[in-house]
Amino acid sequence: MAQPSIFSASRTVYWPGEFADLVNMLKGQDANGTSSHPPMYRYNTGAIIFAAILGLTHQREREVGTQRQEISTDTFETQRFRNTSLASFLLLVPLLGSGDIELLRPEREEELIRKFERYTAGGLEYLRGAMSRSPDMSGKAVIEAEIKRAEAAALMKAFGE
Numbered sequence: 001m002a003q004p005s006i007f008s009a010s011r012t013v014y015w016p017g018e019f020a021d022l023v024n025m026l027k028g029q030d031a032n033g034t035s036s037h038p039p040m041y042r043y044n045t046g047a048i049i050f051a052a053i054l055g056l057t058h059q060r061e062r063e064v065g066t067q068r069q070e071i072s073t074d075t076f077e078t079q080r081f082r083n084t085s086l087a088s089f090l091l092l093v094p095l096l097g098s099g100d101i102e103l104l105r106p107e108r109e110e111e112l113i114r115k116f117e118r119y120t121a122g123g124l125e126y127l128r129g130a131m132s133r134s135p136d137m138s139g140k141a142v143i144e145a146e147i148k149r150a151e152a153a154a155l156m157k158a159f160g161e
Helices: 017-026 044-057 073-078 087-098 106-132 140-158
Strands: 012-016 068-072
Touching (some): 012 017, 012 044, 012 106, 017 044, 017 068, 017 106, 044 068, 044 087, 044 106, 073 087, 087 106, 106 140
Antiparallel strands (some): 012 068
C-alpha cells in the first residue's frame, strides 16, 4: 500500500545550481559527475537535506537564485532514511528554524518549501566557504566535522543545555 503524501499536491524544491559541484562531491563524483570517491549520499535528495541541516545549524539562509536545479517533493517522499521518508525533512528543517508550527498548514506549504530552500542555499554557501578554508581537498574532514557539530547541537537542544 502506498504511503499517503505529506503534501496536499506535488511541489517543486529548488536548490542553487551554482553548487552542483558540491552536490556531486557529496555523491562521490567530481565536478563533471564522474565517480571519483566513496559517496556520502546516493542521490541529490540526501545532499540537499544535508545542506539544509547545515544552513539550519549555522543559521544561514539565502535565496536560491535564478540558476537553479529542481527536485519534486514526490522524489523526497519515495526515498527513505531508515524508516522515514526524506520528505519529513522538508517539514522539519523549516519548523525547527522558525519555531512556527503554523508553517505545517496546507495553505502554507509553498512558504515552508521556500524556507527549506533558503536553508539549503545557505548551507551550500557555508559548505563552499568551509571547503575553501580546509587543506583537505576531498572535503571529508569538513563534512565529518560538520556532522559532529550538527549532532552536538541537536543533543544540546534536546537536553536543554
